[in-house]
Amino acid sequence: MAESSDDSGLLPRIPVGEWVDTAFDWVTENFEPVLDAISTASGAGVDGLTDALLLPPAILLAALLALLGGVLRSVRFGIASLVGLLLLISMEMWEPAMQTLALILVATVIAVAIGIPVGIAAAKSSRVSAVVRPVLDFMQTMPALVYLIPAVTFFGIGVVSGVVMTIIFALPPGVRLTELGIRQVDGELVEAGHAFGSPPGKILRGVQLPLALPTIMAGVNQVIMLALSMAVIAGFVGAGGLGGLVVTSLSRLDLGLGVEAGLAVVILAIYLDRLTSAFGQQRRGFPSFLSRGGTVTTTAAASSRSVDAPVTGATDQNARPEPAR
Amino acid sequence: MPAVHAEGLFKVFGRRPADAVRRLQDGASVADVRESGATPAVIDAGFSVEPGEIFVVMGLSGSGKSTLLRMLNGLLETTAGTVRVGDAELTALDAPALRRLRQERMSMVFQHFALFPHRSVLDNAAYALEVRGVDRATRRAKAREALALVGLDQWADQKPGQLSGGMKQRVGLARALAADTDLLLMDEAFSALDPLIRREMQDQLLELQASLGKTIVFITHDLNEAMRLGDRIAIMRDGRIVQIGTPDQILETPADDYVRQFLADVDRGRVFTAGHVMVPAPALVAPTAAPAQVLQTMRDTRAGSVLVGDGDGRVVGVATEDVVRTAVAAGASSLAGLPLLPAVDVRATTPLNDLLAAAAQDEVPVTVVDDDGRLAGVVPRGAVLAALGGVPRPAAQPPVALAEAEAVPPADETALITSGGIRG
Structure with missing residues (x-):
């Protein structure tokens, strides 16, 4: 113990925190128009989408979502979705749930739009990969609540801060799994493309991306799940929706409200997870709808599990709402 | 004019490759060069392949034969030396010109078939033409002809995953034939197949060659296959070509003990006529x-x-x-x-x-x-x-x-x- 106090005497204190403060002030001052534009655009996006989701009668939209699930995955899943979504309505959680859904959809679209190109770049160049990887590690492991501060600094209290934090938090699996998926494509296939004189861009679009698609879709699925978990934490910066209700129940120690909001998150999570994992594997028609989970669906589900496994392990620490697998 | 002409080809991986080439040219041993961190894969290879010839490059794994093949179509850049394909000096071309040369003059068959699993057999066979920008109807017709040549036209609409190994390689061959290039590069094309299927494919290749008269550079580690297919054979060892000759020349006058060791396993009754x-x-x-x-x-x-x-x-x-x-x-x-x-x-x-x-x-x-x-x-x-x-x-x-x-x-x-x- 004596030694360590000696050490602290020898080593100067490095004011990392102060530097960061200065940097943030500088960014805020110099990039105000940019920040404003981001703020306006994403705010409008979330609000507009929320309004659109709340426009039709709740029961009609729930039925449509359940139908989508039934078509894309299986009849059983469609029915279970309908029951879950109706429960949302009866718990009077529909409106906050749709706010949260709008937030994660906007955040996911932006995260995927950034994540996939970065993932492709990282797969093509080991140098890019070496730069990107620690940044992703930083984004994923930094305690989620720490994001709240800069987000609020830049964008103030409200839904925009929620969207930005959610994007930062949900981005990494999109990048990682895109990179993994493209790197996993058999090198001989890429070589075959080159050998027949195909330009690199065409090889990417015609060979690498189609073959990496299941892995990329697993990444998108993970992005959505992480976005959902972050959307709840975004309640702390006034992003509203289910997260807002969770924060309210916490401050009031209202167990009933907390459980209702939590249950709504779980229903939303399971629905989105199953729906998006079905997207990844069943692009050739709708076999599950006809075969009710016949052999095709079973093997697809099995392979999706093996692809998901390492990712699940890596993200467990992030307290994401874990859908039953 | 030879269909392919290679002269003084070197490929060195690792540190300071150009330096390693200079030292090898001055007579330094491979072990010396390796010590300085460079790994020579192909050393001073030179040969000419005449039009219509099956030229086999034979060597064990690690002898540099696949590296050599990949320098012939520019998949690997040469460290030193020149490759000429017909009248074009491949080693002097920029990337777009090289792509054009590959599209128009050469096609390749791969050891593990390298078929695109997400495309139908027909679309696989049509790939080279698609890259070349041939319209859909024409390229599908040509691909169908190529599939018919290898006897797989009735499988055109299947996915490659549904075919056996031998059939997959026939699709690989059809893909190369549909491109209708003069030069065919075959990288251990039959090595992954069962012995019986391999024999069948060799026969089919010889049969096709008799009517099509392509120039073929064929890589193999199997001397019997080399003797069976090759009009001439180049034997490689540790990155160098140790002997080039017709099968019976090699059988009769092996260049050194290394080649002689190989010959012990050759079925002479099939080589000699x-x-x-x-x-x-x-x-x-x-x-x-x-x-x-x-x-x-x-x-x-x-x-x-x-x-x-x-x-x-x-x-x-x-x-x-x-x-x-x-x-x-x-x-x-x-x-x-x-x-x-x-x-x-x-x-x-x-x-x-x-x-x-x-x-x-x-x-x-x-x-x-x-x-x-x-x-x-x-x-x-x-x-x-x-x-x-x-x-x-x-x-x-x-x-x-x-x-x-x-x-x-x-x-x-x-x-x-x-x-x-x-x-x-």
């Missing part, structure tokens, strides 16, 4: 010859039989000593009407393996005939055994070209040679 071991044909005995005189000649020369022929140099049958003796005893005036044995005819291109059964039986010599059925030579049994056993041929028996057989030597001498063939 009747033309390789045959000796000049004896003069044919006319059917009108007197049996007594023929018998005397046979005794003088200790021949067991004579070939009876028509005036055109075609063998009509074989008269054995017993038959002639019986004819003499019966007082026949000519050989005509005697029970002659049918001749055993083979072509000069017949592999020794296929004439073993004929050579094994005692009475009738194996005769080699040309396209018109004229006698070109006979195959002495001793020569077959010598060729199979790897015994060098004595200088006194040079290989006989078909043209030489025209000059038919006098009867007495040739009877002697025949006897050597039959009894020896």
